[in-house]
Amino acid sequence: MYPVAMTVNRKDIAAEVEGRTLLVEFLRETLNLKGAHVGCDTSQCGACTVHVNGQAMKACAMLAVEADGAEVTTIEGMADDAGALHPIQAAFREHHGLQCGFCTPGMIMSAAALLEENPKPTEAEVRDHLEGNICRCTGYHNIVKAILAASGQKLPPVAAE
Amino acid sequence: MYSFEFSRPSTIDEAVAALAEEDAQALGGGQTLIPTLKQRLASPSVLVSVTGIPEMQGVCRDGDALHIGGATPHAVVAREAAAHFPGLAALAGQIGDHAVRNRGTIGGSLANNDPSACYPAAALGTGATIRTNARTIPADDFFDGMFGTALEEGEIITSVEIPIAEKAAYAKFHQPASRFALVGAFVAKFTGGVRVAITGASEEGVFRWSAAEEALSADFSVAALDGLTVDPEGMIADIHGEPDYRAHLVAVMTRRATAAAT
Numbered sequence: 448m449y450p451v452a453m454t455v456n457r458k459d460i461a462a463e464v465e466g467r468t469l470l471v472e473f474l475r476e477t478l479n480l481k482g483a484h485v486g487c488d489t490s491q492c493g494a495c496t497v498h499v500n501g502q503a504m505k506a507c508a509m510l511a512v513e514a515d516g517a518e519v520t521t522i523e524g525m526a527d528d529a530g531a532l533h534p535i536q537a538a539f540r541e542h543h544g545l546q547c548g549f550c551t552p553g554m555i556m557s558a559a560a561l562l563e564e565n566p567k568p569t570e571a572e573v574r575d576h577l578e579g580n581i582c583r584c585t586g587y588h589n590i591v592k593a594i595l596a597a598s599g600q601k602l603p604p605v606a607a608e
Numbered sequence: 609m610y611s612f613e614f615s616r617p618s619t620i621d622e623a624v625a626a627l628a629e630e631d632a633q634a635l636g637g638g639q640t641l642i643p644t645l646k647q648r649l650a651s652p653s654v655l656v657s658v659t660g661i662p663e664m665q666g667v668c669r670d671g672d673a674l675h676i677g678g679a680t681p682h683a684v685v686a687r688e689a690a691a692h693f694p695g696l697a698a699l700a701g702q703i704g705d706h707a708v709r710n711r712g713t714i715g716g717s718l719a720n721n722d723p724s725a726c727y728p729a730a731a732l733g734t735g736a737t738i739r740t741n742a743r744t745i746p747a748d749d750f751f752d753g754m755f756g757t758a759l760e761e762g763e764i765i766t767s768v769e770i771p772i773a774e775k776a777a778y779a780k781f782h783q784p785a786s787r788f789a790l791v792g793a794f795v796a797k798f799t800g801g802v803r804v805a806i807t808g809a810s811e812e813g814v815f816r817w818s819a820a821e822e823a824l825s826a827d828f829s830v831a832a833l834d835g836l837t838v839d840p841e842g843m844i845a846d847i848h849g850e851p852d853y854r855a856h857l858v859a860v861m862t863r864r865a866t867a868a869a870t
Binding site for chain 2: 449465466467469488489490491493496502503504505507508509510512513515557560561576578579580
């Protein structure tokens with residue numbers, strides 16, 4: 448077992464983990480943060496995306512012990528302490544950016560990373576950025592629309608409407 | 609996943625010492641290795657993470673070459689190489705998806721030598737030099753068939769020296785499920801001639817297309833490639849493409865890369 452200390456959603460935590468414990472298992476099973484989802488077993492779906500030191504990473508393709516000393520943000524840390532939704536979360540609700548909701552945590556964490564780096568992305572940039580996040584319900588259009596809305600841009604007519 | 613020990617040294621010497629243990633395995637960003645471990649396709653005794661070694665991080669320019677630390681993530685190369693070598697930066701910026709690029713490393717990609725990976729094309733297409741803890745290896749001697757390299761047990765890529773081309777571009781035909789290259793071509797023009805490296809096509813892994821190199825060295829234009837084809841014999845056959853399709857793509861992607869570079 449290895450000691451790990453990290454900040455998760457603005458809270459300092461310390462625990463012991465096995466070498467093989469994935470970050471997503473640690474978040475879900477030890478910290479009981481069930482927001483990061485495991486949608487595949489091949490690290491391709493992006494549903495487990497979290498931020499590690501401000502960068503989007505797949506929590507299923509990283510060991511918990513590798514996050515020792517890091518600052519981790521999951522979907523549970525996106526709303527503020529009073530519970531007000533993050534603007535991207537609010538935009539997903541407003542624009543129906545989810546149906547079953549399984550991919551949504553990863554979509555929102557990916558989108559937040561994009562807007563951090565590129566606050567006014569084009570529709571093509573949003574779609575390109577989401578290549579590692581798979582959604583089986585929405586057909587992506589409302590997800591793209593929600594992210595563009597969250598960026599404060601006037602919504603262009605989204606393809607296939 | 610099978611159980612393993614974990615070690616995260618902060619110097620190259622410590623990493624080399626840790627890798628001396630039987631069945632030890634170096635861990636870069638883990639974007640291939642961790643999924644492999646999850647499938648129980650590997651069972652290392654100890655994983656030695658090299659991402660905590662400061663001297664293996666970063667991009668710096670030294671004259672006509674870029675030195676890239678072996679544990680530098682793709683996203684950092686995409687960002688920091690852009691002003692010096694846009695063709696290389698663009699290649700790094702198309703690897704996998706953004707989360708993979710934040711974590712995966714150049715050294716890990718080269719050491720794994722996936723036959724469809726992008727970085728082997730850049731290394732071979734520029735005539736890069738791979739530096740390890742023990743020696744330097746020219747890219748022409750480094751890649752040794754699908755998933756094979758010249759690396760010895762316990763040897764780690766500490767940095768990669770990439771000569772900056774006068775003109776270069778990478779054209780990648782994306783395989784959208786894996787986001788690897790179905791076929792990718794890296795074309796680079798240097799004072800001494802043109803190099804063309806192809807990934808994703810051959811059962812032998814990345815290779816130089818010498819006929820295209822000769823044609824482009826004589827005349828660096830798309831028209832110089834007219835009529836050039838590669839033999840489908842020895843090309844990869846899988847559910848995504850037959851050998852003749854891949855052979856066709858080799859010519860198409862080389863033309864696109866050349867068009868983008870000129």
